[in-house]
Amino acid sequence: MAKPLELVNVEDLTICDSTAQMITKAREDGVELFFDRANAMKACPIGEKSACCKHCSMGPCRMNVNSPYDRVGVCGATVDTILARNFGRMVAAGTAAHTDHGMAMLELFRDVINGKVKDFAIKDPMKLYEVATSLEIPTEGRELKEVAMDLYHELERTYTQVDGEIPMVKRVPKKTLELWRQAGIVPRGAMREIMEMMHRTAIGVDQDYKNITQQISRTALADGWGGSMVSTDISDILFGTPSPVEIEVDMGVLKEDRVNIIVHGHEPILLEAMMISAADPALKQMAVDAGAKGINLVGMCCSGLDVMSRHGLPHAGNFSSTEAVLVTGAVDAMTVDIQCIKQDLKRVADFYDTPFITTNYRAKIEGALHIQLDEHDPLGCTEEIIIKAISRFKTRKKPVRIPRKTVKGVHGFSYEYINYMLGGSFRGSFTPLNDNIINGRIRGVAGVVGCTNPRSKQDYSHVELVKELIRNDVLVLQTGCSQMALAKAGLTGPGAAALAGPGLAEVCETVGMPPILGLGACVDNSRILIAASEMVRVGGLGDCLADLPAAGCAPEWMSEKAIAIGHYFVASGVYVVFGHTFPMTKGTQFEKYLFEGLENEGFGKWAFSDDPKEMARLMIAHIDEKRAALGIDK
Numbered sequence: 001m002a003k004p005l006e007l008v009n010v011e012d013l014t015i016c017d018s019t020a021q022m023i024t025k026a027r028e029d030g031v032e033l034f035f036d037r038a039n040a041m042k043a044c045p046i047g048e049k050s051a052c053c054k055h056c057s058m059g060p061c062r063m064n065v066n067s068p069y070d071r072v073g074v075c076g077a078t079v080d081t082i083l084a085r086n087f088g089r090m091v092a093a094g095t096a097a098h099t100d101h102g103m104a105m106l107e108l109f110r111d112v113i114n115g116k117v118k119d120f121a122i123k124d125p126m127k128l129y130e131v132a133t134s135l136e137i138p139t140e141g142r143e144l145k146e147v148a149m150d151l152y153h154e155l156e157r158t159y160t161q162v163d164g165e166i167p168m169v170k171r172v173p174k175k176t177l178e179l180w181r182q183a184g185i186v187p188r189g190a191m192r193e194i195m196e197m198m199h200r201t202a203i204g205v206d207q208d209y210k211n212i213t214q215q216i217s218r219t220a221l222a223d224g225w226g227g228s229m230v231s232t233d234i235s236d237i238l239f240g241t242p243s244p245v246e247i248e249v250d251m252g253v254l255k256e257d258r259v260n261i262i263v264h265g266h267e268p269i270l271l272e273a274m275m276i277s278a279a280d281p282a283l284k285q286m287a288v289d290a291g292a293k294g295i296n297l298v299g300m301c302c303s304g305l306d307v308m309s310r311h312g313l314p315h316a317g318n319f320s321s322t323e324a325v326l327v328t329g330a331v332d333a334m335t336v337d338i339q340c341i342k343q344d345l346k347r348v349a350d351f352y353d354t355p356f357i358t359t360n361y362r363a364k365i366e367g368a369l370h371i372q373l374d375e376h377d378p379l380g381c382t383e384e385i386i387i388k389a390i391s392r393f394k395t396r397k398k399p400v401r402i403p404r405k406t407v408k409g410v411h412g413f414s415y416e417y418i419n420y421m422l423g424g425s426f427r428g429s430f431t432p433l434n435d436n437i438i439n440g441r442i443r444g445v446a447g448v449v450g451c452t453n454p455r456s457k458q459d460y461s462h463v464e465l466v467k468e469l470i471r472n473d474v475l476v477l478q479t480g481c482s483q484m485a486l487a488k489a490g491l492t493g494p495g496a497a498a499l500a501g502p503g504l505a506e507v508c509e510t511v512g513m514p515p516i517l518g519l520g521a522c523v524d525n526s527r528i529l530i531a532a533s534e535m536v537r538v539g540g541l542g543d544c545l546a547d548l549p550a551a552g553c554a555p556e557w558m559s560e561k562a563i564a565i566g567h568y569f570v571a572s573g574v575y576v577v578f579g580h581t582f583p584m585t586k587g588t589q590f591e592k593y594l595f596e597g598l599e600n601e602g603f604g605k606w607a608f609s610d611d612p613k614e615m616a617r618l619m620i621a622h623i624d625e626k627r628a629a630l631g632i633d634k
Ligand code: CUV
Pocket: 266, 301, 302, 318, 319, 339, 340, 449, 450, 451, 452, 480, 481, 482, 521, 522, 523, 558, 559, 561, 562
């Protein structure tokens, strides 16, 4: 590196104490982490506002962000065209990520049914029947296998269908679906929508920002009501539908006297297979023979959240802590599959002699050991990883320093469980939730989700925003790295009810639920869509998703996937606030369309704020507006 970095105070980088300790240690050790790179490399002021285009070699062309209508691109593209095309490609990439993940799950499901995969089985047949019934597949008197095969073929249409409507639209409230049909945005199949989005955003194709937005909505809906939703449902069928479980989180879950293995990424298969291997008596014995007290399997990021919600596995932290956790020196292997895996993890792992292993052919990292996880023999891969970890444990060279902190919390609130919890009977209903919203004890519902980002203080906005929401009687649903921010802050335990407003606190006490419900990984945002649809179905809160007193927020987002998620909520009718930055040039027609115009057409809308108090204010104001429209404000 040319010149030494001017280092930012650790307290300004994160509120996660363990991560802060490890940033300091990394600096002592002379290891660069992404926090310091983010500071050294300031964001490009034009790219940050999404005001440049490099879709052809007549450019790249850049607009004047302070006076966006000053000029056009060489081809004549206006700032609105450029903004909309860039936004569309982010949505296409995010949707591709979730649908490719979902399709991999669906293929696993198929091979489990036809017996080609023997290490996994259908763990939740009841969920299988429920999903089949919701898609009008006959179940009466039929063999599980037959229903499952029909379900597989039906769900495959989510991805591959070229014409018609994706199957899951059967779950969309009628009036919302009518709006989509009128607007021409009911997704056909994800592959088709992503292909068309990429085509339409190429040089010289779609150059009308409103028309581009139409395809943006159709593509995003193919994620939320398609790829992501199928992924969640299939994961539940194969690995079990989550119900609340107490979990330990933060870096203190690493144990100096155990073989520590971190699994990071997004598909549940790797971590589920690791769990089987880690329980293998021969491997356990091997660890003991190496002088360890046992094998300690720990999740991070979304695969961690996924498996944590199902099996109570400990979780070490979110996206901004994946390098920092290696700095402990206590990680005997880090293994990854897809998405949100910083290339730099390899370099940091090397410094601390931690084996770093990629397992999915889609996501190799230069120089990293690759052990392909073959669905037909997953344990072949995971056993090898455990053996490597044991041998690293035996030959640990560098001193180990593990932050002591662990926090307990309750996670795993699937839609099915929320239903059960509210109804107090096995097949409960959302009626008590709706009643409590109507009588005003609960003011509304908010989804607080998404990534952490080294350009904003880690976890800070997530925690402050959620505290402010529950204090104002807003029930909070969470997924992704946001959920882990709150878990580390100690707000996913029973104690959080003390911070809730009087109405919400009362409901929490009667129903026996916390004010902050952790639902799982990013693909599990689909659980929020299902819960919201159920609120409409039960009645009393309007007749489409846009009528609900609800709002969403990703305060520290960074991935293109977050933009796809944000937009499928907006297209479904939800008000969505994004924090810290937004790919938008102020004072443009496209901005006005996303921030106001879509709502006038009956959809939700986007908003931006970089201050958590202001985010909360915006969300609560929106909730109050919806309450007033429903005539339930008091
Ligand atoms: Ni899918 S997408 S940083 S791991 S939530 Fe976490 Fe979650 Fe964003 Fe990535």
